[in-house]
Amino acid sequence: MVEQQKKVGVEPEARRTARVMQERSVSTRTNLLEGAARVFSRLTYAEARLKDVADESGISAGSMYFHFGNKADLARAILQAQQERMTATLTEVLQQETSGLTALLAVSRQLGQLISSDVVVQAGIKLGMQPGPDLETDAKDPYFEWIKIAASLIRQGIEDGSVAPTVDADAAAEYVNVVLVGAQVLSELEDSWASLPQRLERMKPLLIQALSVDATS
Amino acid sequence: MVEQQKKVGVEPEARRTARVMQERSVSTRTNLLEGAARVFSRLTYAEARLKDVADESGISAGSMYFHFGNKADLARAILQAQQERMTATLTEVLQQETSGLTALLAVSRQLGQLISSDVVVQAGIKLGMQPGPDLETDAKDPYFEWIKIAASLIRQGIEDGSVAPTVDADAAAEYVNVVLVGAQVLSELEDSWASLPQRLERMKPLLIQALSVDATS
Amino acid sequence: MVEQQKKVGVEPEARRTARVMQERSVSTRTNLLEGAARVFSRLTYAEARLKDVADESGISAGSMYFHFGNKADLARAILQAQQERMTATLTEVLQQETSGLTALLAVSRQLGQLISSDVVVQAGIKLGMQPGPDLETDAKDPYFEWIKIAASLIRQGIEDGSVAPTVDADAAAEYVNVVLVGAQVLSELEDSWASLPQRLERMKPLLIQALSVDATS
Amino acid sequence: MVEQQKKVGVEPEARRTARVMQERSVSTRTNLLEGAARVFSRLTYAEARLKDVADESGISAGSMYFHFGNKADLARAILQAQQERMTATLTEVLQQETSGLTALLAVSRQLGQLISSDVVVQAGIKLGMQPGPDLETDAKDPYFEWIKIAASLIRQGIEDGSVAPTVDADAAAEYVNVVLVGAQVLSELEDSWASLPQRLERMKPLLIQALSVDATS
DNA sequence: TATGAATGAGAATTCATTCAT
DNA sequence: TATGAATGAATTCTCATTCAT
Numbered sequence A, B, C, D: 001m002v003e004q005q006k007k008v009g010v011e012p013e014a015r016r017t018a019r020v021m022q023e024r025s026v027s028t029r030t031n032l033l034e035g036a037a038r039v040f041s042r043l044t045y046a047e048a049r050l051k052d053v054a055d056e057s058g059i060s061a062g063s064m065y066f067h068f069g070n071k072a073d074l075a076r077a078i079l080q081a082q083q084e085r086m087t088a089t090l091t092e093v094l095q096q097e098t099s100g101l102t103a104l105l106a107v108s109r110q111l112g113q114l115i116s117s118d119v120v121v122q123a124g125i126k127l128g129m130q131p132g133p134d135l136e137t138d139a140k141d142p143y144f145e146w147i148k149i150a151a152s153l154i155r156q157g158i159e160d161g162s163v164a165p166t167v168d169a170d171a172a173a174e175y176v177n178v179v180l181v182g183a184q185v186l187s188e189l190e191d192s193w194a195s196l197p198q199r200l201e202r203m204k205p206l207l208i209q210a211l212s213v214d215a216t217s
Numbered sequence E: 001t002a003t004g005a006a007t008g009a010g011a012a013t014t015c016a017t018t019c020a021t
Numbered sequence F: 001t002a003t004g005a006a007t008g009a010a011t012t013c014t015c016a017t018t019c020a021t
Helices: A002-008 A012-042 A050-057 A061-067 A071-096 A100-117 A119-128 A140-160 A169-191 A196-211 B002-008 B012-042 B050-057 B061-067 B071-096 B100-117 B119-128 B140-160 B169-191 B196-211 C002-008 C012-042 C050-057 C061-067 C071-096 C100-117 C119-128 C140-160 C169-191 C196-211 D002-008 D012-042 D050-057 D061-067 D071-096 D100-117 D119-128 D140-160 D169-191 D196-211
Strands: none
Touching (some): A140 B169, A169 B196, B012 B050, B012 B061, B012 B119, B100 B196, B140 B169, C071 C100, C071 C119, C071 C140, C100 C119, C100 C169, C119 C169, C140 C169, C169 C196, D012 D071, D071 D100, D071 D119, D100 D119, D100 D169, D169 D196
């Protein structure tokens, strides 16, 4: 409908109105998503009240149903946004780094930064940890994806000498994942992810020690 | 009847009655706690329906009001039971082990075993991860406690030579905690803690590598 | 059953037991009634919890059902006790007094005293003021009864000259009743009937002024 | 549609919508308040079922939560409405009357009329008589207020000669209050306040007799 | 598109009453 | 008789969703 009117070219008032409304609609969607993220990052999916989302985003409760079908869809939209942002960070980092171990650490650092600064990502993480009939997430997919990437980086590290050859790549990838997840969870509990970057920084030497060769040399 | 029994002994009827009822009451409490644990280990606090708990434990819904005042108190009772059981395991293991590193690993193994086999502990872990106005847990206290213990074991390990002297005890303790928590969370998501022991077993060599001096040198 | 055993005359132990139990039963009943009265004098019938009664009287909740069939019966027992005590006071006073007006004032004073000092009477008054499907009181009967008595006292007063002959006996009786009820209600709200006697004392001159002749003479 | 209307005037659609909804909302609130008043005037606060209120007012039960937060707030709203209406009547009467005694009697008459015809006022009176943790009324404030007014009217009466100079103004004010309250309570019990005006009419001569100087002398 | 009001299906909680001992 | 535990029906409150404007 909107496109049609634009093609007609008449009634510039209507056209402008349409564009304005479109812009308004987009901003509403954004506000809604951010507001919902703020709520879902604090509370459980079941605890979170749509009224809270409405208040937090300044959008009327009824309006949410125009933009997102219902509570579950809203949550799913957040999960999707989270995955997009994390994937973006991931690919961005991987394009730059070269050495296997360096890349692995860089990825950790960047993801930590992203998580501690982006509410939508935080909300996505929390939502991903609570499966259930309502969400029915493929929340595990990203985890497996990430483990595969970690494993390939470790293999690359073994080749380029930055990782000890005695290391079992798959076990090590799982291990790295465990450390990242543990750090996330503890940071969430402690201060809502604010300290995640520092925490990862503190873990770094021990992670290196677990993976790298120099111990033996 | 009363007279008869009176001749037998001093108020045996009343005493026996009291004992019997107490036993029944205790068993009800236990069933309730276990049933609730099964529910809370699957679902979020807010998702969990008291009706499910009642069904799961075979106790009438109204009876929960008699034994535990309300949903929050029920959850708190589980949290308390969890802490008791974890503390019991902890102290038991610590009495046996000697070497710092060995003790640390033994504690991890035993706690993993406990978690993967005890629903109440599982429920406690999940509940502890969702603070909120209703629960208002001091869920962090046990974490700090545990980190202190880990730190002291690591210092002991540095003295007895099982841990590298270059290791920062506090950072390492935090690290160990991170690994345990990460393993818990991932095991929960994967198969409700069933694989936690194996997972920890897989992590063990890397943990050792991170802490110990190049066992090689 | 109890009587039977008494007639047999054997087993003095059993007989004594029976007597003891009887005494115990009576005291339980009394405690229950008093405890219930304390609760019903504070709270509405629907507000009052049988648990409160149990706590207040030190009697187990289940035991109440042995002595009184249920909540409504308990309330009815209180209402009955109240009427007995008020009637007793009434007749006692009426036997002593002679002059019409004096008798009327004496009755007011004595009833005020009784009300302000007897919880059961207080509870009865409150219960009498809340008709309902559960109680279905003939709570109005005593009121009519009392108005009749007041009217006859006033007529007597007109004869013996203590009440002005211009007074309409029935209207005046209703009036006196209104004053008593109003005083009761206000005293209840103010300090749980404690000040009722003083209040009635303060009302006395005005009541006299309304009824007696001397103003004109 | 939107464009069309825009040409007609400045946001008339939105404005009209707002007005219409407001009207509907107001009527719902009113219905709710009246329905609740009908229930609360019959039953005790604790006896009254919100379901009855919903049925009585034709409003869905859930909607009450939207307009009034809960049962207690609903009751408080009634109490407030009652006070407003009684105050309105009071001030209206006081502006007209001149002589002290006449004013006093007029106020009584008018309040009696109001009470016997306005359910909200009736409900307020009943609610005001049952303090409790839930309502926590300052129900006594209006009583004190009213007594002050009565006292000042009586003093005025003493000056203008309509009240006997021997009368103690404060005691008399209390007395008048007692009579009014007593009449209210008895009328409520007898026929739900229907006969209150007549009853007050019957009391009038005696009240006059109590206050006025022997109009005869 | 946006809004506020309305709705109804649950959810937790309460409590009189019953029951086994 | 007395007791504490158990039960279930009712009651209040909550909240996702829908609807009229």
